Amino acid sequence: MGQHETVATSLADTVREEIGAALADVDADLARRYPGDPGTRQPVHTVYVPGDVFTADTVREWGDAALAALDEHAPDAEAFAGVLGIPDSLAEPVYERVRAKLEREPVEDLRIDFEDGYGLRPDAEEDAAAARAAALVAAAYRDGTAAPCTGIRMKCMEAAVRDRGIRTLDIFLTGLLAAGGLPDGLVLTLPKVTYPEQVTAMVRLLTAFEKTHGLSSGRIGFEIQIETTQSVLGADGRATVARLIEAAEGRVTSLHYGTFDYSASCGVSAAHQALDHPAADHAKAVMQVAAAGTGVRLSDGSTNVLPVGATTQVHDAWRLHHGLVRRSLARAYYQGWDMHPAHLPTRYAAVYTFYREGLEQAAARLAAYVAKAGGDVMDEPATAKALSGYLLRGLDCGAVDIAEAARLTGLTRADLDGLAGRAVPNA
Incomplete structure (x- = not known):
């Protein structure tokens, strides 16, 4: 058919125009509700420390304690790989990268806890701890020692602790502003959400704070912890998670699964409360579907089995943690919570092995897709988006270097961002 040859049609232009007009509201709603990936770096974990334990040296102390655990219980790559079952070909590069990460940036996301990890204290004591936390966080961002993401977990919106949580x-936030402003990496966590109205209350609170200080509307976002049965299935029998996201009016940044509170609320006995319990998998599957395409990230929870004591006990805890992290990664939960400094070596080992073991295959498939070279797998745009997202996550956490990604794919960081649908490059 010639380039300028016309083809026959049957429908009048008015039909197309009428359909477009009829779907205009749907188009706008899709764009609002499902904006896609926010284009920012997602931390691979969250570390939380009680408000009264947090100090200016917390991040460095966690890194040093993690390195000390490695030195004592797995002093070289062969020993570490043997404990965790890391393939021989990856043992040395993973071990070296884990040690470098612990020296350079041991904590990616730090949450100063004023909820369960802190408990109920006299008002004057919690006031002082909150003010102190703000001063320390502001100072850490000024001198470059802060974790990339840092913030607090407040008490929830239930009546018994609501006023205390709002005051903290x-x-x-007031302390941060007085010390120079809100840092870009600020993260706030709202726990134990049961009703969308509690999320609405958080939005109202942040809106009022922004207006008081002349901040742009929507400047302050927050995470929602999914740790009650009501946050997954409401009293009316309707799924709740999507309603929580909607109630946040664009402010919710992520959903964090709370392993032990959620398990307990389902009646799971203490010995069986774990990330891989069927009750946990159900809750996280609901979270995953509700968050898909919205730009809201997902985080798995934690294990309370700590790598402490004799070497055999540490190795057992490491194997458990490493396996759980790998399980989460395979299920597209790219973030989780770590409870102890000695969890950091296995967190990064699992993450780095995950991204390095599939690096060459993912890069080759992506290069073939871009070059339209074919091969034994025919990938579609959605798969190319996933492949580039995989490489970007590996770059963000330090598992992969930009030079090797460029060598294997022939693509720049900007190319990868574009294929992944990221609006802006990661910082």
Whole structure:
């Protein structure tokens, strides 16, 4: 058919125009609800420390303690790989990268806890701790020692602790502003959400704070912890997670699964409360579907089995943690919570092995897709998006270097961002 040859049609232009007009509201709603990946770096984990334990040296102390655990219980790559079952070909590069990460940036996301990890204290004591946390966080961002993401977990919106939680958040945010402003890496966590109205209350609170200080509307976002049965299935029998996201009016940044509170609320006995329990998998599957395409990230929870004591006990805890992290990664939960410094070596080992073991295959498939070279796998745009997202996550956490990604794919960082659908490059 010639380039300028016309083809026959049957429908009048008005039909197309009428359909476009009828779907205009749907188009706008899709764009609002499902904006896609926010284009920012997602931390691979969250570390939380009680408000009264947090100090200016917390991040460095966690890194040093993690390195000390390696030195004592797995002093070289062969020993570490043997404990965790890392393939021989990856043992040395993974071990070297884990040690380098612990020296350079041991904690990617730090949450100063004023909820369960802190408990109920006299008001004057919690006031002082919140003000102190703000001063320390501001100083850490000024001198470059802060974790890339840092913030607090406040008490929830339930009646018994609501006023205390609001006051702590107010003191913390006010202190940050007085010390120079809200850092770009600020993260706030709202726990134990049961009703969308509690999320609405958080939005109202942050909106009022922004207006008081002349901040742009929507400047302050927050995470929602999914740790009650009501946050997954409401009293009316309707799924709740999507309603929580909607109630946040664009402010929710991520959903974090709370292993032990959620398990307990389902009646799971203490010995069986774990990330891989069927009740946990159900809750996280609901979270995953509700968050898909919205730009809201997902985080798995934690294990309370700590790598402490004799070497055999540490190795057992490491194997458990490493396996759980790998399981989460395979299920597209790219973040989780770590409870102890000695969890950091296995967190990074699992993450780095995950991204390095599939690096060459993912890069080759992506290069073939871009070059339209064919091969034994025919990938579609959605798969190319996933492949580039995989490489970008590996770059963000330090598992992969930009030079080797470029060598294997022939693509720049900007190319990868574009294929992944990221609006802006990662910082």
